[in-house]
Amino acid sequence: MLLEPRATPSRGMRLAAPLLAILLTLGVGALLFIALGKDPQEAFHVLFIGPLADANGWSELLLKAAPLILIAQGLAIGFRARIFNIGAEGQLIMGAVFGGGVAIAFQDSQSAWLLPTMVLAGAIGGALWGAIPALLKTRFNAEETLTTLMLAYVANLILSWLVSDPWRDPGGMNFPQSVMFGDAALFSMLFEGLRLNTSVFITIAAVLLFWIFVSKSFLAYQVTVGGLAPQAARYAGFPASRTVWLSLVLSGLTAGLAGVGEVAGPVGQLNLNISPGYGYAAIIVAWIGRLHPVGIVFSGLLMALIYLGGEAAQMALQTPAAITGIFQGMLLFFLLACDVFIEFRLRKPLEKRRAAALARKALP
Amino acid sequence: MNPEPPIPLHGEPRLQLLHISKRYPSVLANDDVSLVVRPGEIHAVLGENGAGKSTLMKVIYGAVKADMGEIMWNGRQVDIPDPAAARALGIGMVFQHFSLFETLTVVENIALSLGGEFDLASLAIKVSEVSKRYGLPLDPLRHVYSLSVGERQRVEIVRCLLQNPQLLILDEPTSVLTPQAVRKLFETLRQLASEGVSILYISHKLDEIRELCERATVMRGGRVTGEANPRQESSASLARMMIGRELPHCEAPVFEGERKPLLEIRALSREPDDAFGTRLSDIALTVHSGEVVGIAGISGNGQAELLAALSGETPVAREMVQLCGEAVGHRDAGARRDRGLSFVPEERLGRGAVPAMSLADNALLTAHRQDLVRHGLRRFAAARDFAQRCIERFDVRCGGAAAQARSLSGGNLQKFIVGREIMQTPKVMIVAQPTWGVDVGASAFLRQTLIDLSRSGVGVLVISEELEELFEICDRIAVLAGGRLSPAVPREQTNAEAIGLAMSGLFAQPTPESTHAA
Numbered sequence: 026m027l028l029e030p031r032a033t034p035s036r037g038m039r040l041a042a043p044l045l046a047i048l049l050t051l052g053v054g055a056l057l058f059i060a061l062g063k064d065p066q067e068a069f070h071v072l073f074i075g076p077l078a079d080a081n082g083w084s085e086l087l088l089k090a091a092p093l094i095l096i097a098q099g100l101a102i103g104f105r106a107r108i109f110n111i112g113a114e115g116q117l118i119m120g121a122v123f124g125g126g127v128a129i130a131f132q133d134s135q136s137a138w139l140l141p142t143m144v145l146a147g148a149i150g151g152a153l154w155g156a157i158p159a160l161l162k163t164r165f166n167a168e169e170t171l172t173t174l175m176l177a178y179v180a181n182l183i184l185s186w187l188v189s190d191p192w193r194d195p196g197g198m199n200f201p202q203s204v205m206f207g208d209a210a211l212f213s214m215l216f217e218g219l220r221l222n223t224s225v226f227i228t229i230a231a232v233l234l235f236w237i238f239v240s241k242s243f244l245a246y247q248v249t250v251g252g253l254a255p256q257a258a259r260y261a262g263f264p265a266s267r268t269v270w271l272s273l274v275l276s277g278l279t280a281g282l283a284g285v286g287e288v289a290g291p292v293g294q295l296n297l298n299i300s301p302g303y304g305y306a307a308i309i310v311a312w313i314g315r316l317h318p319v320g321i322v323f324s325g326l327l328m329a330l331i332y333l334g335g336e337a338a339q340m341a342l343q344t345p346a347a348i349t350g351i352f353q354g355m356l357l358f359f360l361l362a363c364d365v366f367i368e369f370r371l372r373k374p375l376e377k378r379r380a381a382a383l384a385r386k387a388l389p
Numbered sequence: 390m391n392p393e394p395p396i397p398l399h400g401e402p403r404l405q406l407l408h409i410s411k412r413y414p415s416v417l418a419n420d421d422v423s424l425v426v427r428p429g430e431i432h433a434v435l436g437e438n439g440a441g442k443s444t445l446m447k448v449i450y451g452a453v454k455a456d457m458g459e460i461m462w463n464g465r466q467v468d469i470p471d472p473a474a475a476r477a478l479g480i481g482m483v484f485q486h487f488s489l490f491e492t493l494t495v496v497e498n499i500a501l502s503l504g505g506e507f508d509l510a511s512l513a514i515k516v517s518e519v520s521k522r523y524g525l526p527l528d529p530l531r532h533v534y535s536l537s538v539g540e541r542q543r544v545e546i547v548r549c550l551l552q553n554p555q556l557l558i559l560d561e562p563t564s565v566l567t568p569q570a571v572r573k574l575f576e577t578l579r580q581l582a583s584e585g586v587s588i589l590y591i592s593h594k595l596d597e598i599r600e601l602c603e604r605a606t607v608m609r610g611g612r613v614t615g616e617a618n619p620r621q622e623s624s625a626s627l628a629r630m631m632i633g634r635e636l637p638h639c640e641a642p643v644f645e646g647e648r649k650p651l652l653e654i655r656a657l658s659r660e661p662d663d664a665f666g667t668r669l670s671d672i673a674l675t676v677h678s679g680e681v682v683g684i685a686g687i688s689g690n691g692q693a694e695l696l697a698a699l700s701g702e703t704p705v706a707r708e709m710v711q712l713c714g715e716a717v718g719h720r721d722a723g724a725r726r727d728r729g730l731s732f733v734p735e736e737r738l739g740r741g742a743v744p745a746m747s748l749a750d751n752a753l754l755t756a757h758r759q760d761l762v763r764h765g766l767r768r769f770a771a772a773r774d775f776a777q778r779c780i781e782r783f784d785v786r787c788g789g790a791a792a793q794a795r796s797l798s799g800g801n802l803q804k805f806i807v808g809r810e811i812m813q814t815p816k817v818m819i820v821a822q823p824t825w826g827v828d829v830g831a832s833a834f835l836r837q838t839l840i841d842l843s844r845s846g847v848g849v850l851v852i853s854e855e856l857e858e859l860f861e862i863c864d865r866i867a868v869l870a871g872g873r874l875s876p877a878v879p880r881e882q883t884n885a886e887a888i889g890l891a892m893s894g895l896f897a898q899p900t901p902e903s904t905h906a907a
Contacts, residue, residue, distance in 0.1 A: 243762040246753060256740040259702050260732070261754045262723020 028369040038367045043313050043324065046360035053355055063342055071341045072334030072352075084219035086329050088291060091228040092117075092283035092300075094325035096307035098235040099279030101316040102245070103272030106252040110158070110273055112173030113280040114304025115180035116151040120281025121288045122184055123150025125295040128210035128288070129192055129203055139209045144227070144285050151281015152274045154180060159273040163266040169273065177304065188295050202296035212290050224286035231279060236318040248272065280304055301332065309357045328353065401464045403428045403587045404449070404556055409458035411444055418444040419455070420611040426556065431578060431588045433598040433619060435631055436608035437828045439798065442591050445608070446558050449589070450482045451475040463555075481549030482558040487541050491534035491665060498533060499548045519550050523577045534665050538687050539570040546577070557581065558589045563597060564854060567687065568889035575601050593631070593829070594857075595624040607631055628829070637833035639861050641840050644679030651848035652676040652699075652730075652817045653711035657718075659698055667691040667872045669698065674867060674877060676817065676848040681839060682877055683863035684852045685888050688735075691872035692852055696821050699850075700732040701725040713816055726755060729816030733807050735825065735852075737799060741806040744795035748787065748805060751794050752776040756809055775812070776805075783808035784834070799826035807835055817848045824858060836862045856885055870894040 055065035076082045096113050103110050110116075124147030131139055157176060161167035189201040197204070212222035239245045251258040251268045258265065287299050310328050314321030335349030406424040410417070418441045426432045436442045447453035449460070451469035460467055462478055469475050475482075489498050496513045503512075513529040520527040525543040533541060542562065549557055559578075563571045578588055578601065592598055598605055599619045607615040607630040615630040628636035657672040669691050676682045686692060697703040699710060701722035710718040712728050722732070734740045742751045749772045753761055761772045776790035783804045787797050794802060803826065810818060823839065824832035840862050843849040852869075853859050859866050860880060867877035868891035875891045 241766045243753075243757060243765055243767050246750070246767060250743055250746075250754065253745050254739045254743040256736070257743045257754060260700065260722060260734060260740050262701060262721050262726060264721065264723075 027372045028365070029372050031368060031370050034367050039364075040315070042360060042363040042367060043315065043320075045363050046313070046356055047327070049359040049363075050352060050355045053359075054352060057351070061344065063344070068338065068342060068344075071338050072348075073330060075337050075341070076330060076333035080216070081219060082333065084216065084221040085333055086326065087225055088221050089332050090325045090329035091225045092286055092303045093307050093310050093328050094321055095228045095231050095283045095286070096276070096280045096304060097310035097314060097321045097325060098231050098318060099276035100307055101311040101314070101318070101321060102235070102239070102248060103276050104252075104311055104316050105239075105245075106248040106268045106272050107255075108162075108252075108269055108272035109170045110155065110173045110276045111170055111308055112154075112158070112175070112177035112304070113276060113307055114300060114302065115173070115177030116154040116277040116280035117284040117287075117300055117304045118177070118180040118184050119154040119277075120147035120151035120284030121295065121299050122180070122187065122284075123147050123281065124285035125203060125206075125288045126192075128206045129295070131210075132204060132207060135207070135209045137209070140212065140289060143210060143289055144282065147281045147285030148278050149281070151284060152278040154281070155273040155275075155277020156270070159270045162269050162273075169269075173273070184295065184299070185297060188297065192295060194294075200296075203294045205294045206289065210289055211293060212286070220291050222290050224290050227282055227286065231282075232318055232322055239318055244271070280307075306332075306353055309353055312357060313360055327356075331356075401428075402426060402461070403430075403463060404589075405461035406445070406449070407459040407461065409445065409448055409455045409460075411441075411448060411453060411455050417611050419448070422458070422608070422611075422613055424606050424613070426587045426589060428555070428587055429582050429585045430604060431582050431590055431602045433602035433605035434589060434591045434608065435593065435595075435598055435605050435619075435627065437593055437631060438800065438826050439828065440608040440631075441611040442608055443560065446482065446560060446589065446591060449475070449556075450480060450558060476552055476554075479553065479555035480558065481552060481554035481556070483542065483545045483549060483560065483562060485560045485562075485564065487545055489533045489541055489544060492532065494530050494532050495527060495536075495544050496529040498544060499529075499551065502548055503551065515551065516547055520547050523547075523550065523580055524573060525577055538689055539566050542566070542574075550581075554586060556587045556589065558591070560591045561593075562590075563592070563594065567892040568856065568885050569893065571597070595619075595627050595631075598627070599624065609633060632829045634830075637830065639833060639836050639840060641862065641864075642844060644844050644846075646679050646846050648677045648679055650675045650711075651678050651713055652819075652850060654699070655709055655711065657695075657698060657705060657709040659694060659703075659705055661694055662703070667694055669694050669872045672869075672874045674850075674874060676850050678816075678846045678848050679843055680864040681843045681849040681851060681862050683859035683866045684850070684869050684874070685854075685856060685859050685866055686852075686869040686892055687854055690870050690892075692821070692869060693735075694872070695869060695874075696732075696734065696819065696852060699819055700730070700734070726758065726813075731755075731810035731813055731815035731818045733803075733810050733818075733820040733823065735821040737802045737806055738795060742794040742802060745793060747776075747791045747793055748780065748785075748797075749773045749776040749790040751805070752779065752790075752809055754809075756813055759813060775809075779805060779808040779812055782812070783838075784831070800828055800831050803827050804831060804835065807838070811838065811842055815847060817850070818842060819850045819852075821852045822855075823851060823853065824855070832858075856888060859888075860885070868892055 058065040058068040077086065096117065100110055100113055124143040127143045127146045154176060158169045158172040161172050162169050188203055192203045194202055194204045212224040215221045215223060247263040248268050248271060251263060251265060283303060284299065288295055292299055306328055310321055310324045313324035331352045332349055338344045338348050339346055402425045404426040406422060409419050409422045411419040422445055434442050444453060448455045451471045451474050460469060467478065496509055496516055499516060500507045500509060500512055516527065516529040525547055527540065527543050527547060562574060566574060582588055590602055602619050605617050605619045606613055607617065609631060619627060625636060654672055654674045657669060659669045661668055667690060672695065698705045701720055701724065704721060705718045707716045707719040712725060712730055715728065717725050717728060738744045743754065752775045753767065753772050756775055759775060761768050761775060773790045780787060780790065785805045786801045820839065823835050827835060836858065839849050839851065851859065851863065863880055865877040865879050866883060866888060868875040868888055870892050871894045
């Protein structure tokens with residue numbers, strides 16, 4: 026079997042690919058549940074319908090989707106330019122560390138400026154953590170896929186050191202965690218009794234800004250040209266280093282904001298479980314959303330639902346926690362596979378075609 | 390008109406194609422094509438780009454399967470499913486683009502293509518014998534990267550000859566050769582023909598075909614439009630068969646305005662970025678307002694490196710490139726464009742245009758300076774309008790401004806890119822291979838456009854492999870060979886012979902004075 030490029034890949038299929046990937050994921054997921062001895066219909070209900078049965082479910086969905094969508098918006102800019110930042114998790118952690126550091130430094134403050142300062146610090150922290158790979162790439166041509174990923178581990182270790190030594194809560198029974206933040210350092214709740222908070226507006230604003238940026242700005246056009254045809258970008262005189270800096274700093278910045286949103290939101294302190302892998306899941310969100318600011322909103326909601334469903338399935342069906350990762354992974358896998366067949370087609374090797382031609386000739 | 394294939398007068402035809410048709414998704418590449426080639430005949434297949442010549446040759450060579458029609462080989466009907474089968478029958482083909490491994494020696498390359506077991510030492514002796522016998526001097530132990538393009542073509546030909554072919558197909562073989570090398574090649578081909586080898590010679594160069602071939606099959610739009618004895622036809626009558634009308638000519642009026650230097654290249658030297666690149670040494674040239682200066686030479690002699698240095702894609706030392714009196718050698722392509730430089734590269738898809746983007750988006754690539762961007766935001770309607778005007782003015786055949794660049798034929802995309810660059814009213818225009826892949830009619834239009842552009846006071850620099858083209862449009866011609874540039878000589882003071890000699894590197898190293906005085 027050979028793969029050969031299609032002359033004109035179908036535009037419709039390219040847009041339909043995410044839906045196709047979802048169907049394939051569901052199909053294989055059903056087989057998986059059957060193999061585990063569960064009723065797939067019941068399992069799907071627990072996974073995808075149950076979590077949305079009440080207001081709390083929708084609140085949790087938005088709470089989880091917001092950081093995913095926010096991070097994916099930034100990543101998508103870089104992916105368009107073929108700058109693959111896969112360490113958004115580290116930038117998220119550094120955003121949380123910078124923002125949380127402000128909250129810890131001004132523990133007793135009741136100032137209305139505390140939260141905005143934390144948000145700003147978080148953005149700077151994430152952007153700085155994205156700037157390091159940008160510097161390494163533009164100065165030393167270091168592959169950003171490696172440097173961003175490695176820096177994610179470094180960020181994790183920095184967080185780990187901070188919460189187990191200098192920033193450890195003195196009254197925290199030696200758990201590796203900081204003090205709980207005061208009210209002035211937390212996003213306020215939107216609805217009584219639900220965890221959804223005002224940080225969701227940061228994501229909404231980001232979606233709008235990125236939508237305008239991607240569809241209207243000349244800068245985004247230059248970034249896209251750099252990804253589609255690097256030689257054309259050089260020919261036109263669009264500086265490649267600017268694209269690298271923009272991509273990595275911007276995606277670091279959004280991840281940093283998402284980090285503040287977690288520590289100043291549902292987590293409420295610095296500890297070792299700030300993020301259930303949002304930085305990595307956002308890579309999938311960006312791709313399933315076709316790198317489009319609006320598409321990312323839908324894919325972010327879907328990924329959040331898989332998180333919620335995975336948790337529900339642990340309780341209701343006693344499935345392992347890995348179910349979330351399996352579904353996320355299958356989704357990306359099938360999407361990429363669909364993309365391959367949209368861009369390429371399978372061709373039978375010559376021998377088989379010749380045999381077929383001979384067979385046709387033999388017929389009267 | 391579909392005449393029955395003529396019956397050969399004497400002897401069995403070597404190759405007979407009967408009613409060959411081949412349809413691609415969007416185009417009928419071959420429409421009921423019939424062709425007869427006799428033993429020892431040099432048979433031209435003449436036609437413009439896109440006339441279906443290459444598809445027909447691929448059918449013969451087994452690289453493409455025809456939808457309909459038959460192939461007769463020495464009087465027997467045959468099925469040629471792949472190139473290996475074609476080679477087994479005794480059909481050899483020399484492609485326009487070579488398939489050689491640069492890091493291997495000549496004999497190693499040949500051994501690879503022969504397959505099976507081989508003994509390099511005895512094969513090297515055979516290669517020497519064959520190359521001597523047919524006047525194709527070749528050292529079997531040299532590495533391919535050190536060979537000139539003409540020598541590489543010899544490797545390809547010798548590789549075919551070692552298999553004792555009865556039919557040799559050559560696809561545009563002279564496009565990469567100096568005039569002297571063309572003459573040598575013709576001698577070889579005539580010798581082969583006298584030994585009974587049939588030769589199918591694909592070209593669009595009328596003079597060559599009239600000199601070399603006894604019979605010509607002319608194709609247009611996938612069909613055979615005529616058969617002729619090229620020696621009894623004039624270039625004009627052959628052109629009529631090929632393009633369906635008279636061959637257009639260019640007018641080059643005298644420039645009336647003030648002649649001032651616009652683009653000055655001073656002692657430009659540069660080491661190549663990769664191991665197989667060409668080192669540029671001490672290049673000097675001045676392009677003035679109102680003139681077209683041509684750089685002749687065969688690609689691979691520093692053309693790519695010089696163009697990148699001039700466009701700004703690879704910046705050089707500050708003083709080496711002067712644009713309108715300002716030293717810009719250190720600036721990137723965007724900054725040079727800001728100062729009035731336009732550039733058409735030889736690679737259209739992926740460099741001159743983004744394949745997956747629409748023509749409107751591709752207009753933005755360099756023409757964003759034409760008020761297509763305000764406050765950092767794109768003006769979509771303005772870009773569409775710019776693309777639309779370019780499409781109309783330069784007769785770009787396409788599906789409108791929203792058509793993807795990759796959906797255009799090479800010639801039409803070239804017209805779009807040239808148009809986009811000209812519409813930015815440059816002070817200096819640099820064009821590489823302006824008419825590669827462009828049909829005869831459009832080529833004449835593009836050449837005339839470049840002349841007109843220069844006469845409006847622009848300095849135009851053209852780098853081309855086509856000598857005829859340079860002699861048609863240039864006021865002065867220089868030659869780039871081995872990374873060195875010969876002095877630019879007024880067109881009337883030189884000829885193809887002298888340029889051809891210079892292409893082989895036989896010229897005095899220019900001094901800055903000699904070029905400035907020109």
